Structures are given as structure tokens and as C-alpha cells.
Amino acid sequence: MSRRFTFPPLLASLPIRWRLALVSFGLFAVLLTALGIIISTTEEKILLANQANILSQETSLAQSQLIVTKTAPTQSQIISFSSMRKEVAVSIVPIVKGFDQNQNMSVAVLTPEGEVLATNTGNTSISKYRALPAIPLTRSFLQQWLAEKSYKLANDDQGQRQLVILQQIIIWDKTVKTTPDNDIAGYKKGLLLLSIPTTTIDQAISITQLTLALGIFIVLCIAAALTLPLISVALRPLRELERVSSLIAMGTLSLRLAEPPTQDEIGRMARAFNSMVARLEATFARQKRFVADVSHELRTPLTGLGGSLEMLLIRADNGDEETRHHLLNGMYREVERMQRLVTELLALTRLDEGYMKPQIDTVPLAPLVTEVCEQVQELLCGQELSSQIPADLPALRADIGQLRRVLLNIVENALKFTPPTGCITIVASREGTEHIRLEIQDTGIGILPKDLPHVFDRFYRADPARTRLSQQIGGNGLGLSIAKDIVEAHRGKIAIRSTPGEGTIVTLWLLADAGDMLSKHSPTPKGN
Secondary structure, eight states: OOOOOOOHHHHHHHHHHHHHHHHHHHHHHHHHHHHHHHHHHHHHHHHHHHHHHHHHHHHHHHHHHHHOSSOOOOOOHHHHHBBOOOOOOOHHHHHHHHHSSSOOEEEEOOOTSSSSEEEETTTTTTTOOOSOOOOOOOHHHHHHHHTTTTTTEEOOOSSSSEEEEEEEEEEEEEEEEOOOBBTTTEEEEEEEEEEEHHHHHHHHHHHHHHHHHHHHHHHHHHHHHHHHHHHHHHHHHHHHHHHHHHHHTTTTOOOOOOOOOOOHHHHHHHHHHHHHHHHEEEEEEEEHHHEEEEHHHHHHHHHHHHHHHHHHHHHTTTTTTHHHHHHHHHHHHHHHHHHHHHHHHHHHHHHHHHOOOOOOOEEHHHHHHHHHHHHTTTGSSSSSEEOOTTTTTTOOEEEEEHHHHHHHHHHHHHHSSSSSSEEEEEEEEETTTTTEEEEEEEEOOOOTTTTGTTTTTTTTTTTTTTOOOOTTTTOSHHHHHHHHHHHHTTTTTEEEEEEETTEEEEEEEEEBOHHHHHHHSOOOOOOO
8 A cells, every 4th residue: 555645744834835945955955965975985986096006006016126037936836935034024125115105105014824024114013013004914814805906994003094905925035045947946925015094085085075065055055045936936827826716716717827838737737727617617607507597497387386376265266167277277287397397307417426327228219219209299289290210220229218208308399499380200220330320300490500509508598588489388408408418328429400490400329239230231041
């Protein structure tokens, strides 16, 4: 499980620009400090390696003077050499010391076992030799050191850091007699321990560290002076977003952010924010219109009901049974109107919340269209209602109850805008290999182009005065909206096109039953 990063309480209480400034400044300081440490450490290693190389070169020069034969001994021969005597070791020290340019190098000659034979002070006692670094002079340690061919750093008994190198050295012992068969028998071997104080190197490193520290301090001061202003400039769009958001939260939904021309995160956020606010503004406007329309739709039947009830209560019918029946019939129609409005609002709510999921089944289209035509017969006021459903048309994959609601809403809506001399036609056909195309055509008054994009909006009606043809009762602007939601829940599409004064065509694309579609397309086998 991942843990979300949180700021410490003290940082969390600061404005975001201060938090960013502190985090950026801290990261910058850490990086500069690490860079300074790397530079000083690298310089120290380079200087120490150069100094060790100089000591090695001085040892090599001294060694070249100590070889007296024409042929230098091989490494396998050197291994067989015995350790040099103390008197011979003492003679080496001034030769090596003669190559010391700074006159601050300490020289010690050791046996392979680690015994000190001679030093440049003439004192062979380790405990009394102040310049000899505190290094363990055991045979195993010395042999490993020779194999590594590296330098060591150690302190002498006064705490002075020393750079120490160890090299093998051979010298001719004149007291040994040689033979023609063995002209190198006079060579003896030993270990040469050279050390030099690192004072000069330490001083150079100290100067470098001081320079780096001063430079880092100056750079951090400049960064501290520039970080907050630069971050403030970078966060200016966010402060503007905060200001505009506060005004929008107080109800000024018409405000928008000034969108920067950049394509970075802030530019995309500003455009997304403006798009979000525009949608919020449209949503609130629809909600406001929704409440107003619902109030209007409920007020009209309630007013009619109230008036009829009042006439009945004051006995305005004077006991006339026909008048009373007329009033009760009007009240019944108003109650039906309110029931239909409540039913459609409930359907929209259930569609929005995902509770009204279609129960898909195989639905033959022809019987369904016939049933819808029969249900709306009582609403006809002279219009002609017909259907054209091919006999070989495949069945649909749909919820028959929801699809019946869609067709009823569309046909009833067409009847409201079609004069008594007009006609409504339901036409079905195949659309490719997966869909059925269903068109509801009417010859009504049509829809204006400016109203056409909004016909599927809830409570939207093309006539602001809510007038209808005189023979039809006005609707509530929810039928097409419900139809659109149901069709899309069936993975279908709905579209509408209209020409004012000529009529309207509502087109549905619905999924066909794949098995039925295949059987309808299969050729009939011929007999022999």
C-alpha cells in the first residue's frame, strides 16, 4: 500500500509559494553542498595521488643507482634474495634522501618481516622515531600493501598526517663474493618506507573548501533572494485561479480565467477550469430552468384542479349532472398530466443514477410498432398514422418496455405538432450488418434551426410561449430527453432533422439480433 506524502505541520500551515521556495532552496543547498564535497574530495585524491607518484619516481631513481650488474634481476630472482644487513640499509638512506626536493621526506628501510633497519635520522627505534607514521609493520600487512601498490594515510606520534608509500628495493652487498655462474649473488632485498607530511595538500584543500563554502553561501544568498519572487511569478496564474474560484463560489459563474498562450500544465489547467465553470454555469442554468419549468408544469394543473374543486365546493354546478361531470373530467385530465410529469421525472432520475438498466431480450419490431400505433389511436385528431415494416426485418436486442416508451414519446410528440390534415409514418430498414434504422416521420410544423440542437435538452421547448396546435394538450419537454437516454443505454443512437413548415424526422439506430440477422441473410436452399 502506497503512503501519501504529507508536509510537516509547520510547513503545511505556510502558503504554497513559501513551501515551494523552502523545498527548492533546501534541495538547491543540498545539491551545492554535495557538489562542493565531491570537488574537494576529488581534488584531495588527485593531489595525494600526484604526491605518491613523485615519491615513487624518487624511489625508482634511487633504485637505478643501486643496481651494479648489466642485467637487472627478475622478480623470481628477487624473491630468492635474502634480507639486507643493517649496515647496507644505512647506506641507502642518504642516496634516497638525495632525491628529496622539499627536504621534508622521511625515509625508513625495513626487512620483509617489518623490522626497521635504518632511518634518515639514524635512529632505528620505532618508539623514538617521531616522523615514522603509526602503521602496523607486520609481514602480512606489508605484503598486502606491496600487492596493492597504493599509498596510505597515517598520523605520526605528533598527530601530523603523513602520506606513506612502500616499495621493494634491492642493493648490492660488497661483502658477498660472486662467481661467474652467479653474478647476482651479492644482491640483498628490503622494503623502503617513504612518508611526507600532507601539510601543503591539506592547506590547498582547506583553501578550496573555504572558497567553495564562500561561493555556495553567495549562491544560496542569491537563490534566496530570487527563489520566492520567481516562484511567485510562476504561481501568479494559481493566485488568479484562487481569486476567480472564490468569486465563482460566491455565485459569479460568468467569470473566467485569462488563459495563458502556453501549452504547459498551468495553461491546460486554466482551459480545463474555464470549461468546468462553463459546464457548471450551464448546469445551474438548466437546473434553474428545470425548477421553473417543473413549477410551471405543476402550477397549471394545480390551478385547474383548485378552480374545479372550488366550483364544486360552492355548488356552482347548481346540481346539474352534466356540469359536474365536465368539471370532474377536467380534474381527472389534470391529475393524469401531473402523474405523467412525475413518472417522467422519476424515469429521468433513475436513468441518471443508473438504476434503469435495460433488460435486453429479443424484440420483434413489427408487433411492437403495431401496439404503439394502437395505443395512440385515441390521440389522433384527424392525422394519418401508418407504418412500413419489412416482413424480413430482423428482431431487435432491446428492453421491450423501455423501447415502447421511446416510440410512444416520439409518436405522441409528433402528433402534437402535426395538423389534422398531416400524417405520421414509422419506417424501418436494415442499417449495415448490426443495426436497424427506425424513422418516425411527420408532416408537422417542423423545428427552427436555432432550436434543433436543444430538442434533447430537458424541459426545452421550441415555443417559448408553450403554445401547441389547438387540438393538442401541451407537453412538458421531457419526452425526447427520456428517449435519448434510453436509446443510448441500449448502445444505440438517436438523431433528429427538421425543415420548418414541412415536417420532422426522428431517426433511431438500434442493435439487431445477430442470430436473426444471420438467418434473414442466409439463402434458402433450392430443391433438387
